[in-house]
Amino acid sequence: MGLLLMTFNPAVADQVRHMVLVAGANAYVPPLTPAEVRKLFLGVVITKDGQRIEPLLNLTDPLLHEVFLQKVVFMSSENYQRQLLARINHLGDPRPQEYSDPWQLISALRSRPGAVSYMWAQDTRPRMGLKIVQELWQSRQE
Amino acid sequence: MAKPTGIARLSKGLIGRLMTVVVAIHAILVPLLFVGVLYIVKQGYESLFINQVRSDSHMLAVLAGRDLRPARLQTLFEEVALSGSVVFWEITDTSGQTIASAHGPDVRTNFQEDFFFDEHGDTVYHISVPVNDDAGILRGVLRLGYDETPTQEQIDNTYHRGFYLAIGYIALTLFLTISGGRILNLMRKELVTQASALEHQALHDTLTGLPNRALLHDRLKQSILASQREHAPFALFLMDLDRFKEVNDTLGHQAGDVILQQTAARLREAVRESDTVARLGGDEFAVVLPKVDVDGAVLIAEKILRTLQEPFVVESRTLPIGASIGIALFPGHGEDAASLLSRADVAMYAAKHAGGGLTVYDPDLDRHSMDRLTLTAELRQGxxxxxxxxxxxxxxxxxxxxxxxxxxxxxxxxxxxxxxxxxxxxxxxxxxxxxxxxxxxxxxxxxxxxxxxxxxxxxxxxxxxxxxxxxxxxxxxxxxxxxxxxxxxxxxxxxxxxxxxxxxxxxxxxxxxxxxxxxxxxxxxxxxxxxxxxxxxxxxxxxxxxxxxxxxxxxxxxxxxxxxxxxxxxxxxxxxxxxxxxxxxxxxxxxxxxxxxxxxxxxxxxxxxxxxxxxxxxxLLAVDRKIITIGGNEDKPLFSGL
The missing domain is CATH 3.20.20.450 (EAL domain)
Structure with missing residues (x-):
């Protein structure tokens, strides 16, 4: 809930936004190219350095999710869901798990070695047990 | 109490009640259905637009990244702009310097990226996409402005159509409600009419239209209650037509039916409006006369007899039909409907036995009545x-x-x-x-x-x-x-x-x-x-x-x-x-x-x-050939037996 409050804080909204890819602090997840991140979250199995990467969808912040859809997968929300379903139906790959509760998301990231998700950089704190794998987007970058 | 008029009356009628129910249901259903459906359609249109914007812009960024020469980019994006949906485009290098750009005269160039449809109050969806070369190195940023107007128009059109559809639906529903209400009203009236007819049929004789035995019993019970309440006697007549059997047997049932109908009409005319004339079956009629003592009853019975002594005309034939009337009075001759009917019947038989006319019940008649029943049973054996x-x-x-x-x-x-x-x-x-x-x-x-x-x-x-x-x-x-x-x-x-x-x-x-x-x-x-x-x-x-x-x-x-x-x-x-x-x-x-x-x-x-x-x-036949003498002066029987 604290994360959500931070997300919608007007003071925070005026700052430069950084959307980052995060993983558990103890996990080994190498950086991914934008195309790999897109593929990963579209349900394509990505294995890097012997580690299978598991995408987790962060639905705790509608704006974050829209930015993720616009900057990473380049689709609307409905079309993204459709694509995921089509891939799952055709190939039988597991669907990325969705998290609407931030604490459950953090817990999942900490407990699963290959799990990654996206967050505002401001929302990641040192003692949360997470680490930033790479930056996905920043508002002033473009 | 004042009779309700106008809307008050309508609201109490079937149509009014139906309309109230329909309006109440639709006050909930219409917003839920139409607003809900319109919201889903709007979301669909917006999602389609956003998906197109995001995928197109990504593809254009990939295309642009392969050859960043300004002239080529100008050509490429002029082609894109000709499609009509892109109203603004700009490519900058990594330092923010514009490489190529174009925008329409009315397009706000103050770029502020949108993530939702119709965000920031303008009609353009702004989106920026990083432009990477084939090696994946960032070479610039592509900013595009997509026209939201066509999608918004489609959404508005859907709203308008939805609104008209809702109005049409409500009008049709009200029309069907009113029409249905009218049909239901007609059906209800028909049912009420049929039920009344059935009730009338159950309680009245179909031939004469007079109350039947069941209704007579009811009227008798009511008369008994009224008589007890008001301490006033009442009379019951049972009447049987004389010679009716002969008419029925010889002229046929149709003639008999005409006689019965004419009898019913004459009886109705002979008694008061408050009296009950009933047909019990065959040629048996009954009359209940409230607030009448024995003298009054006899007077009315005599009037009825006079009326029925007038010949009946059936199929151009003049037929003499008399009647026998038995009279029983409440409370003197019986305290319930059954005993009154029984005693009036005894009196009627006595009247018939006496050759017609009227007889007021007397307890002595009961003996004869019993004798009659016994005799009937014994006659077959006899x-x-x-x-x-x-x-x-x-x-x-x-x-x-x-x-x-x-x-x-x-x-x-x-x-x-x-x-x-x-x-x-x-x-x-x-x-x-x-x-x-x-x-x-x-x-x-x-x-x-x-x-x-x-x-x-x-x-x-x-x-x-x-x-x-x-x-x-x-x-x-x-x-x-x-x-x-x-x-x-x-x-x-x-x-x-x-x-x-x-x-x-x-x-x-x-x-x-x-x-x-x-x-x-x-x-x-x-x-x-x-x-x-x-x-x-x-x-x-x-x-x-x-x-x-x-x-x-x-x-x-x-x-x-x-x-x-x-x-x-x-x-x-x-x-x-x-x-x-x-x-x-x-x-x-x-x-x-x-x-x-x-x-x-x-x-x-x-x-x-x-x-x-x-x-x-x-x-007699053996001894007397000549049994009478004409010109004699004997006045005793000529032959009186042995």
């Missing part, structure tokens, strides 16, 4: 046990003075009550449905006796009375033929007497029977002639060989010139038609003299002889 005896009353030929024939008369020798006259038990036999059996038994006994006399040298005729019901028996002629054959009787010695009332109908069935009997040689005699409304002209059509002038004319003809004139005229007219005449009720020598003077053919009555049992009539 017929089977040969308790019915035949007496014979001689008829004298006024020209020769000899016995020319006899009339067979039934007597019931009851083991307990002794000899019972036909006036007592013939109506019981008719009611019990054994009259035909009884008639045939008497004909057979009489025929056998007559054949016996013939074989002994006394060729006289025997006359037997027929019930009107016998005329309806399709095989009656066959049965008579069989009796004649079995008894060895000459058919011409058998005379069948029918009352004037029985031939009033002049139906084809009666005509056919008479023709058959005539062909066999059996003679037909019209009994009680002059009491009915038949005419000699009608007799001309029937094979009638004899008429018997009713004793009421004969008895008084010595003192009443009119009766004398009637008797004389009847004799003359009958002779002109070739019909023999028998005078009944000859009680004095004076009667004989006058009848002889009038030229009457035969006479019958107590002055000549009473009805005699078989043994006595045998004796």
């Amino acid at each position: 017929i089977d046990h040969d308790e019915i005896e035949v007496y014979y009353q001689p008829k004298a030929d006024l020209h020769t003075g000899e016995v020319c024939g006899v009339e067979a008369l039934a007597r019931w020798r009851h083991p307990r009550l002794g000899l019972i006259l036909p006036e007592e038990f013939i109506p019981l036999a008719e009611r019990a449905g054994v009259i035909n059996t009884l008639t045939l038994r008497i004909i057979e006994a009489s025929a056998r006796q007559c054949a016996h006399w013939s074989s002994g040298g006394r060729r006289i005729s025997v006359a037997v009375n027929l019930s009107p019901l016998s005329l309806l028996d399709a095989k009656f002629a066959e049965k008579i033929a069989e009796i004649i054959r079995n008894c060895g009787l000459s058919a011409c010695t058998l005379i069948l007497e029918v009352t004037e009332g029985a031939i009033m109908a002049d139906t084809p069935q009666v005509q056919e029977l008479f023709t058959q009997l005539d062909a066999m040689g059996v003679r037909i005699s019209i009994d009680d002639f002059g009491t009915g409304y038949s005419s000699l002209a009608r007799l001309k059509k029937l094979p009638v060989s004899e008429v018997k002038i009713d004793k009421s004319f004969v008895i008084d003809m010595l003192t009443d010139d009119n009766d004398a004139a009637i008797v004389r005229a009847t004799i003359d007219l009958a002779h002109n038609l070739g019909i023999k005449v028998v005078a009944e009720g000859v009680e004095t020598q004076g009667h004989l003299e006058m009848l002889a003077a009038f030229g009457c053919d035969m006479a019958q009555g107590y002055h000549i002889s009473r009805p005699l049992p078989t043994l006595e009539i045998r004796h």
